[in-house]
Amino acid sequence: xxxxxxxSYRYSGSKRDSIADFSMELSxxxxxxxxxxxxxxKSTLLYLISGLLRPTAGSxxxxxxxxxxxxxxxxxxxxxxxxxxxxxxxxxxxxxxAYSPFYPNFSQQxxxxxxxxxxxxxxxxxGSLSMGQRKKAYLAFALACHTPVLLMDEPTNGLDIPGKxxxxxxVVKTMNxxxxxxxxxxxxxxLDQLLDHVTIMDNKGIQLDESIAALQEKFIFGLxxxxxxxxxxxxxxxxxxxxxxxxxxxxxxxxxVNLEALFNYIYSTPSRM
Numbered sequence: 422x423x424x425x426x427x428x429s430y431r432y433s434g435s436k437r438d439s440i441a442d443f444s445m446e447l448s449x450x451x452x453x454x455x456x457x458x459x460x461x462x463k464s465t466l467l468y469l470i471s472g473l474l475r476p477t478a479g480s481x482x483x484x485x486x487x488x489x490x491x492x493x494x495x496x497x498x499x500x501x502x503x504x505x506x507x508x509x510x511x512x513x514x515x516x517x518x519a520y521s522p523f524y525p526n527f528s529q530q531x532x533x534x535x536x537x538x539x540x541x542x543x544x545x546x547x548g549s550l551s552m553g554q555r556k557k558a559y560l561a562f563a564l565a566c567h568t569p570v571l572l573m574d575e576p577t578n579g580l581d582i583p584g585k586x587x588x589x590x591x592v593v594k595t596m597n598x599x600x601x602x603x604x605x606x607x608x609x610x611x612l613d614q615l616l617d618h619v620t621i622m623d624n625k626g627i628q629l630d631e632s633i634a635a636l637q638e639k640f641i642f643g644l645x646x647x648x649x650x651x652x653x654x655x656x657x658x659x660x661x662x663x664x665x666x667x668x669x670x671x672x673x674x675x676x677x678v679n680l681e682a683l684f685n686y687i688y689s690t691p692s693r694m
Contacts, residue, residue: 422601423447423470423570428479430465439465442479443626447618449569450598454616455605456684461623463605464504467572470603471501483570497524500568504575506559510548513558517543526567531595535561538587553579560588564595571602577611589615609680619680621687628687633678641669642679655686 425445431438440462447453457463468474469481472488472495481488486495508516521527536542539557547555556579563571577585592602592615606612619636621629641652645662652667666682669675 422449422484424480424482425466425469426480426482428469428476428481430462430469430474430476438477440469441626443622444479445620445627445630447601447603449601451618452592452596452602452616453604453618453620454609454612454680455603455620455622456607456609456680457605457622458688459607463622464574466622467501467574467603467605470570471499471572472496473501498568499570500524500563500566500572502560502563502571502573502576504578506552506556508547508555508559511546513545513547514543516547516558517562520562521566524566524568528565528567531567532561532565534594535564535591538591539584540587553581553584556580557584557588561591564591567595567600569600571600573602573604575606575608576604577606577608585611609684612680614677616680619678619683621684629683636678636683637669637675639669640678640683641667641673642676642682643667655682655689657682657685 423446425443428440428443429438430440443462443466455463455466465474469476470483470488472491475489483495484498486492488495517532533543536558539561541554541557541561545558547558550558560576563573577588580588596602604612616633618632619629620627642665644659644664648656648663648665649667652670653665654667656663656665664679664682666679666686
């Protein structure tokens with residue numbers, strides 16, 4: 422569904438590539454967490470997939486389209502939620518009336534349900550909202566468009582704790598087997614129990630590309646007053662003991678994936694992974 426082949430991109434004036442010889446394939450039906458340190462190229466990757474940037478080398482293909490061509494049919498099938506939301510100072514109903522015709526799968530019912538989750542209504546003026554409320558309204562619209570590809574860059578930034586919980590619920594409700602959602606974030610704890618696939622990258626390429634189910638099969642994540650004696654591959658002191666990651670043996674029950682522990686392990690010992 423989404424294929425990047427040997428893609429490189431360098432911003433004007435920069436001395437190095439933001440992404441260098443990068444390749445990746447993603448099929449539909451996944452909620453993908455895109456993780457990486459600052460400068461790893463996560464936002465650049467989303468802009469390349471959406472067609473806002475043109476690769477300096479390599480190719481990008483999304484559902485049979487070359488994004489940079491900006492084909493109108495392609496644009497109706499993809500939605501990008503940027504990290505910084507800039508919406509016009511108009512009533513939300515006017516915003517929906519102006520922009521929903523560009524997205525043939527837009528659902529008014531989905532829009533109202535998402536707004537309800539975020540404790541907002543249709544009868545609001547975007548100019549009178551706080552930054553967090555504007556983001557919630559924009560996220561509700563993005564989810565209601567039901568595009569086959571939805572890209573979100575740091576979507577939980579600016580959301581309060583209830584808003585983050587409702588965001589996860591709203592994403593799950595609009596997900597189906599024909600849709601791919603890619604969420605780039607530093608707030609890995611905000612995505613717990615939401616993702617079914619994790620991609621960890623740096624500007625040289627992918628360090629990890631694996632399903633949550635496969636990670637649960639291979640590893641155990643836990644907290645303990647003392648470190649287990651065998652199989653520990655990563656640990657970190659926390660209040661009351663240690664957070665750890667260890668190799669799972671067949672007789673041990675699966676645990677939930679600790680995304681923060683996984684990320685720290687990958688970045689500390691990428692060659693071992």
